[in-house]
Amino acid sequence: MIRYLLPIIVGLIGAVVSVSIAFIVQGLQAQQVRENTLAANNAQILAVEKGIATHLEVLYSLKALFDASDEVSRSEFTAYATPFLERHEDIQALQWIQRIEKDQRQAYVDKARAEGFPTYDVREKSSDNQMLPAPIREFYYPVYYLEPYAGNERTLGHDSPENPKRVAAIQRAATTGKESATGTFTLIQETGDQLGLLIFSPVYRDKNGNKSEQNLEGLVLVVIRVGEVIRHALGDSFNNTDLYVEDITESDVAAAIFGVMDYTTVESELISAKVIDVAGRQWRITAFPHEGTSKLSTSFLPATTLITGLLFFGFITYTIILLIRRRRLIEATVLQRTQELRSSEEKIQAIVDNTADGIMTIKADGSIETYNKACIQIFGYDPNQAIGQHIKTMLSPRYHKDCDDYLQGRNREQQGDINNFEIEGVRNNGDLFSLDLSITEMSFQGRRVFNAIVRDITTRKQEEEKLHKANAELEEFAYRTSHDLRSPLSSSITLLDITEEAVQKGDKEMSANTIGLVRKSLKSLDGLVKDILTLTQTKNMEEEAQLIDIENILDEALSKFSNMQNVERLDIQRDLTFDDELVTQKSRFTLVLENLVSNAIKYQDTAKDNSFIRISTEQQNDAFVLAVQDNGLGIPEDHQAKLFSMFKRFHPRVSFGSGLGLYMMKKSADVMGGEISFEDTGEGSKFTLRVPISPKSAE
Incomplete structure (x- = not known):
């Protein structure tokens, strides 16, 4: 009889524990119903309050x-x-x-x-x-x-x-x-x-x-x-909750505004009420559960828990009897399983440490618990620096509130669901970067933890932005090119028809005039095609950097444009103080310089007696700076924001152009690793090109 004493004691203890757990479950269930009901009530009251605020x-x-x-x-x-x-x-x-x-x-x-x-x-x-x-x-x-x-x-x-x-x-x-x-x-x-x-x-x-x-x-x-x-304001979100709104501004009587309430049918513990101010009126909003759901009702869970507990402990009692007889066998089995588990954990840890993605576990309070090698590469923190720190340390401050809301159970899906976010991370040196975060909540050893997988997507974001910008430029280029190519062609065809008719009539003067107009239209088309070819080369041509003779390139440009209309009336001033060596892409540099000089000549203000072009160079730290300033027609203020976009013409009555020159200058400056900027001087324009003195200084 003594050998059955342990199973008997276990059975009795099991019965007591099962009954106790059943009562605890019943109490917890009632508490959960109460909390859920009050939370739903408060959410409904808040929704109404926000709806009224929206109208205000x-x-x-x-x-x-x-x-x-x-x-x-x-x-x-x-x-x-x-x-x-x-x-x-x-x-x-x-x-x-x-x-x-x-x-x-x-x-x-x-x-x-x-x-x-x-x-x-x-x-x-x-x-x-x-x-x-x-x-x-x-x-x-x-x-x-x-x-x-x-x-x-x-x-x-x-x-x-x-x-x-x-x-x-x-x-x-x-x-x-x-x-x-x-x-x-x-x-x-x-x-x-x-x-x-x-x-x-x-x-x-x-x-x-x-x-x-x-x-x-x-x-x-x-x-x-x-x-x-x-x-x-409520929508369909609160199907099990009723609302009663009354105006209590006059203290002697409350005027019903919305809904009906019978206090005798609702348990007082399940009623929520709040008084809000509506433009000087006092409204009391009372929320309570629907009739039929207003009880702190219990389900079959406590009884099920009791029966399950009795069956469980009955099974345990029976199992103990078997275990007494098979103790040695079980001990050997446990030892074997322990060794297998240890081996499995070591394999999993090796996989986690060598994966390309950062993997970390986070406690319910937000502190980091584990941190693999990939996280070191992503964030720059060593494990001894990261473990124990709050996860917000590695996130941009703009996401700290969202992080707190998530950890506290707000703004996320059910436990076990994977939540994906694209946010900004913070490296150990303070740099911000684009971060892909996949996080899920799970229970581990009786506690809530979060498993997070992180990936640095900075490069991907940059490529996406480049692709989006390139697609937008391609669409505009295709549309504007087709339009600008078709216009001179259509004009030429019409003029040739007129020429043919004039020839048939023997009107030589008309024929000569229309042929001249055709020639002008085709020259316009030829100029556009040349600019398009130049733009294509600017975007796609690979070119090695080389030593640049700045004065020679400037002399050639001024000689090239010496026959342009009204060039003789300009005072062309030089201030070339740069005396170092400039190593960059020659064709890109020449394109920028020639376009700046050509534009300054074409768009001079002939109404001024002292028209000038001032060309200067200087060195600022490791950068070469070229400035071309004039007192010409300038750029209209409402066009300056899109100055370097494709097909932008600002003075079409003064000179015809494709509208690609400034765009090509911007692209050429980008290829040289520099930048080009515009300044409205009040009396004209000033364009400034800033490029590294050599490719090494750009690094």
């Missing part, structure tokens, strides 16, 4: 329009308000309420009628719900601008002294300078039983004056359908 942002935007303008026309109001209405279907109307003195009434009425509303008048609602002209009084607050008009026709021109809520809200807004909401009521255009809400924002004639009705220009008004605002 619309009101602020309209107010900003009127504050920033001396006068806002009806068409401007329509253009500004329409996008808001398209995004917010629950807005009944956006309105401008004009404060009109008694002696101004007819002028405003005539103006509205002239603007396309022939029946416009200042009206108010009679006791039998008819819209009648308002009687004479000192001032009015009619609806003067209105969007949308369709569906709100009765509202245009409406002044409602019969509505004390509207009157009180207007006076409160006028005297406080703040947004002011009415209590909820049935709108005059409402056909159902839904309540509406008016929110006013004052606009004053003197922005720095006192806040009073006498200084009031008018009010911006947003009319919202309360029920739709709340339903749109």
Whole structure:
């Protein structure tokens, strides 16, 4: 009997433990239901609060329009308000309420009628719900601008002294300078039983004056359908939660706004409530679970846990009896399995250490627990520096909040799902780089850990950017080239037809003129083709760097352009102070210099008596600097942002060109490892080329 004592004790302990666990599971399950319900309640309340805030942002935007303008026309109001209405279907109307003195009434009425509303008048609602002209009084607050008009026709021109809520809200807004909401009521255009809400924002004639009705220009008004605002804010995300909204601004009575609530059917532990300010009104939002889901109900899990525990411990008791007889065999098996497990762990560790991707494990608090060799190459931290540090140390500060949210369970999928992100990492030296991060949460030895795989994608991002830019340039090049090639061809064909007709008629003078025009058109085409060929060579030609004779290249360029129109009237000045050796691609350098000099000659300002071109060179650190400055026509300010783009012509009446010169100069400067820049001097233009003195200095 003694040899069965251990199994008997285990069985008894198992029964006690199973019952205890069943009670614990029942308590935890009830607590989880409570927490989940309250979380859903709070999320629903927050969604409504954000939805109302969104509509207040619309009101602020309209107010900003009127504050920033001396006068806002009806068409401007329509253009500004329409996008808001398209995004917010629950807005009944956006309105401008004009404060009109008694002696101004007819002028405003005539103006509205002239603007396309022939029946416009200042009206108010009679006791039998008819819209009648308002009687004479000192001032009015009619609806003067209105969007949308369709569906709100009765509202245009409406002044409602019969509505004390509207009157009180207007006076409160006028005297406080703040947004002011009415209590909820049935709108005059409402056909159902839904309540509406008016929110006013004052606009004053003197922005720095006192806040009073006498200084009031008018009010911006947003009319919202309360029920739709709340339903749109909630969407379909909270199917098991109900909402009850009431206005408690007046302390003696609470006015129901949305929903119905019976406190007798809901457990008090599952109710969430919050009071929010809606433009001076106090709304209490109460969230609670649907009827039928409002109990801290339990499932079959506790009973299942109890039965499972009893079966488990019964099985353990039976197993102990078997283990007593087979102890030696099990010990040998355990030893063998331990050795196999150790060997498997060593293999896995070897794979992790030698993979090209960085692999690390992160604790629930964000500290790094393991860190493989690839991570050293990516981040520059040794394992003894990285382990124990927070993962945010290796991320750009802009992602720190997202990191905290993720670790705390926000903004990520269920446990076990892989989440992929493209973010910015930070190396040990502080450099930022593009990082691909794959991370998943898992349970390990009873604790939460995160497994992260990281990859440096800086090179890939750079190549993607280059490819995107190249594709965009190719599309523009193909379109503009086909257009510019076709234009002179079409012109030549037409002129040849005219020439043929002139020859047949024997009109030699006409024939000679049209042939001259054909020649000019074909020369234009030939110039474009040459520029395209030059551009192709600029992009694709491989060229070794060599020692450059700067003065010789400049002399040849000036000689080449010595016969250009009006070159003799220019004062060409030289200031070549650079006396070191320049080693770079000769053809690229020549292209840039010749284009700068040619452009300065072509686009001189012949209206000036002292036209000049100043060409200078100097050394700045390890860079050669060439500057070409003139007092010519310059570059229009609105074109300067796209100065170095393809097919950009700035003075087509002065000189014809393909519009590729500045673009080719930019590409040539890039090939030489330098840059070219433009400066508007006020009296003309200054272009500056900066390139390394030699390829070694560029490194």
